[in-house]
Amino acid sequence: MHSNCLSEHSAALRNKTYSSVELTQHYLKRIDSAKALNAFITVTEELALEQAQYADRMLHDNKAHALTGIPMAHKDLFCTKGVLTTCGSKILSNFVSPYDATVVEKLKQQGMVILGKTNMDEFAMGSSNETSYYGAVKNPWDVQRVPGGSSGGSAAAVSARLVPVATATDTGGSIRQPAAFCGLTGIKPSYGRVSRYGMVAFASSLDQGGLVTRNARDAAMVLQAMSGFDQRDSTSLQLPVPDYGNVLEQSIRGKTIGLPKEFFNDDVDADIADAIQQAIRELQALGAKTVEVELPNSEVGIPCYYVIAPAEASSNLARFDGVRYGYRTENYTDLDDMYEKTRAEGFGAEVKRRIMIGTYVLSSGYYDAYYIKAQKLRRMIADDFSRAFEKCDLIAGPTTPSTAFVIGEKNDDPVAMYLNDIFTNAANLAGLPAMSIAAGFDDKNLPIGLQLIGKYLDESTLLTVAHQFQQQTDWHLKIPDIPGVPGGPGGPGGLD
């Protein structure tokens, strides 16, 4: 069953090939057998079976939506009513959300079945899933390696076929980089497309909810259901959502793909560079044209991002004070002591680093030199994209300069970790939609991601190009062989 993708499950549930309860039980067994990956923080078995039973009734009564009965998981920063929502942090380790995020609510209304909450870097701050209070997640392609981050649990879970789809969020690359590291399709929509209500905030002008899936068709189906205006999010777009499913079969003939010369430099691993070139030839064979474009300020994208994101984080995370929710320290003398100890004990090292950097760049005397300077660079980076998009319909390049690295390898060096976002964070600074799709493997059999960046609001072109690419290639169909988990390519076929 788990070899089926989401679209195939949708058809099979309608044809009564299997029921939602059977499918849910199957995935729950797989999650249990793959515990060593540490992809989940919470598994909601009872709730899932209740939801599956309800979905089966809807399917039986022909009241089902396309997604009814399909199991899924939420990244643990989406608030889920009555279910632990930790954001990968000790400070929220006891937080049972009293309400649902809009995304959660919308997918529940579609009848999707929630299997649990996936592991993540603490407060989504990280590129390896190692900063989680709940421990590192392992990459299903090589369990010695990271799955990427911050949506590492979601990516590992989908890659290991523990769920057909999982929600994720992307502030600087946190959907696309793990999708690349795990051989998946990841989409970060345009800023404002998906409601941020009920997403624990990291950097509010950059955060955007999205998905990791096995292919573009699945992404289109679920994105359709989770997008749209929400009055509870002041930055939600009051615009109609296009029919993403309808555009998939369109030809990409005549589309112009911009290739930024800054994304094709010597910092990119040779295997990745080769795979990306090969992917571009595939797209050319499908009728797309290519043109070189320039993103001249992309080299300051990282420094700019690492001012803006921590600045916003230091402000957003001020709310964790041990008063209204979450962890409170045990021993304290007065209010300030309680705040300081609660936060010192509740946050991990990376979160503290970012809070302190953010506090510093916003502090009196440094605000103009750092924060305003970064905002000016942000404008220049966004303007670079506008100029590039005068010459092309979308931009393509590598998602990451390297493939998945070994757990622990970059732990002592925050700066080396930050450089993982080198190709991804510009899309967040500019608010643009972007995807990563599987485009090959390196010499260590680790997945390689092709990044596609679109014009503002143009998720459709990205999904079309990704889908057409996936009709010609089979990278997205490759399955990792995970020790102890049945059903991999070399395994006994397992539960399936």
Place this chain on the structure above:
Amino acid sequence: MSLTPKEITHIATLARLKTSSEQAEFYATQLSRIMDLIKQMNTIDTSDIEPMSHPQDPALRLRADEVTATNLREAYQTVAPATENGLYLVPKVID
């Protein structure tokens, strides 16, 4: 080092993070390296550029002045560390 342990202690106080002197040393080293990365911003001239705070036009949406939210105090206080009679309890701040 561009940030001293003394500066770290000051920043940590502003951020309400209790920090020991050894931790201040540790963070001074790490944050200095991050600040070195950040200072690469200065390689680009940004005079005449308008700062961009957000990807969208920042005009705020207005809505009719109607009551839409119900009172969820009880639900929200179930997750609080300490409450009494509908109030959040904190250490005494006034003598």
